Amino acid sequence: MIDKLEMFIALAREEHFGKAAEAMGVTQPTLSAAIKQLEDQLGVMLVWRGSRYRGLTPEGQRTLDWARRIVADSRALRDEMRMAREGLSGNLRIAVIPTALTLVADLTEGFARTHPNVRFSVLSRTSTEILSMIENLQVDAGLTYLDNEPLGRVTTQPIYAERYVLVARKGHPMLRAGLGWADLGGVPLCLLTPDMQNRRIISQHLSEAGVTVDPKVESSSTIVLISHVLRGDWATILPRKAAEIFLKDGDLQAVPIVNPDAAHVVGLIAPHREPMTPVLRALLAEARSLSDRGVD
Template identity: 60%
Template sequence: MIDKLEFFIALAREEHFGRAAEICGVTQPTLSAAIKQLEDQLGVMLVKRGSRFQGLTAEGDQVLVWARRIVGDAHAMREEMRAARHGLSGRIRIAAIPTALAMMPRLTTPFREKHPGVTFSIMSRTSIEILSLLGNFEIDAGITYLDNEPLGRVTSVPLYHERYQLITSAGNPLAEREKVTWKEVSRLPLCLLTPDMQNRRIIDQHLAEAGVQMRPTLESNSMIVLFSHIRTGKWSSIMPLTLTETLGFAEPIRAIPIVEPDASHIVGLVVGPRLPHTPLVSGLLDEARALARFFQRER
């Protein structure tokens, strides 16, 4: 039954029989037969029939909720038994907002030093995608904003406050200032994250609070693209203090605090609300709490 439920979850996610079969490591006829057997066992149609995938039935949507819960519990049980026998091991899947990626080693490195059998898969995703992946059991944890947009039902650990700085070249007229205002920053040629990123929505929000509108000269969902343009000396950007401290910008780049308002937002770890947590997730929560205490001592 568990295998059939896993096939069904993959089909609902991929919305394509061939791709779902490939991900599950079986042939398409094998996956199709398993879905049909699951329908026969439950006595309902789960998938709208046609020459290709056409969506789930109403009953399919209901079964999908149960399937994710049952498969998640089965994986948690296997993980707990493995931890009891051999100690903590396995892969932790984490999705993080782009501005938090540079901070990740401060979480993963000490965790793996304590548990050498653990490996990590880390992805860059928007805050909305993180919550969706978490709800679909496609990741074990996320790093995202905790206090700006609704999170739904999650367990969270606040890690640090994200404050904002102007990142610009030494030749910029504002480069020698100790602080700048959001209004002053809005007049510069800026390269920023794309509007689907919550960091960008936060920046737009604080610019609006300062009574200004701004249209960036470049947008990207990649921090590497932003960094490379800043280094040309022709673009500036707005980035979190934690990110600039981690990257350690050197000459000729300046990082200047932005005030009026002196804004901050909480970034933290989120995991699903289900209890008990798997041993890997429990261990990650403990490590996140230790990191949060470190950040608090630094403030």
């Protein structure tokens, strides 16, 4: 039954029989037959059918909650038994907000040194997508904001406080000490897109300082923002840690934005369930160690 529940979760996530079949690596008839068999076993209709997928029935929605728990517990059991045989191993999937991508190496380097048989898959996603992917068992953990928007039922481990800097080419007139949010009116800014929580945070601080948020360039990638800053009079606002990697060649400079000195907590989130998988217990322990060492 576990394989049928996994297909059912994929269908609920993709909301399309063909896409769900592709995600599961099976044919569409195979997936459709598995869903029908699951319905027969449970004695209820799970999916409203027509010429295409039309959503879950009330019984299907309730089954989805159970399916996520059962599949997660099944995977945890397999991980526990694999650890008993081989030690900590397998593939650890982590989804990360773009502004925390430079933190991943801090987290994975120490973890990999202690557990060399673990591989990592790192995905850049918005904070909303990270929560959805954890709920749908697509990733094992996430690096995201902990204190700005609701997280739901997850286990959290704070790692560092994100503080903000203005990044521009050396010599830019705004690169001065004591720079406040209110001073940024009229500065041609490159910012992340509004679906990013970092953008919502920055827009809030600018708005509270009386600055109209009207970026000249928007992108979901910090690389795109920095490439524009390097080519002209544009500037961008980034977390200090995210900016560090772009300051090494000397063409760019960053100054803290104060008044107020805003800070938001970033950390690790994982599904809230017991027992927790061995790999997640070890990852949370590494995140606590990273927090204790201080990475901000």
